[in-house]
Amino acid sequence: MVEELTTVSARIQKSQAQEIERLASKKGTDKSAIIRELLATAIQNERIEDALHRVQTRKITVWKAAEMAGVTYREMLELLKTHNIPFPLSEQELRREIEEITSTTRTTQTKRNQ
Numbered sequence: 001m002v003e004e005l006t007t008v009s010a011r012i013q014k015s016q017a018q019e020i021e022r023l024a025s026k027k028g029t030d031k032s033a034i035i036r037e038l039l040a041t042a043i044q045n046e047r048i049e050d051a052l053h054r055v056q057t058r059k060i061t062v063w064k065a066a067e068m069a070g071v072t073y074r075e076m077l078e079l080l081k082t083h084n085i086p087f088p089l090s091e092q093e094l095r096r097e098i099e100e101i102t103s104t105t106r107t108t109q110t111k112r113n114q
Contacts, residue, residue, distance in 0.1 A: 044070065048079060056085050 012020075024034045051065035055076075060068065066076035080087060 051076070052079060052083055052085060055080065055088055058088050062088065 020031050020034050020038075024031045027034065048069045048071070051060070051069040054060040054068070055062055055065045062076055062080070063073060066073045069076065069079075071079070077087075
């Protein structure tokens with residue numbers, strides 16, 4: 001289903017208008033199509049940046065961030081990695097991980113000493 005289009009008017013810098021014309025000419029399309037493409041990309045990037053910030057500040061989960069950004073969970077994990085944002089763990093989850101690592105290490109050392 002094709003979404004209904006609406007007209008929006010904005011003033012832009014002359015250099016931006018020239019770049020839009022250049023891109024339209026290069027791609028063999030009209031300026032409106034180029035503007036829609038650029039706008040869609042910018043909106044998607046903003047959604048992703050907002051979702052990443054909310055994950056980093058622990059306001060939402062990774063699942064919710066993926067949903068909010070319109071990407072899959074795996075894609076969101078990759079975005080966290082490329083933006084150098086650690087996977088968010090609660091204090092309780094982190095303690096459980098540390099305890100598990102510590103107990104595994106102790107068990108391994110005990111077996112080696114036997």
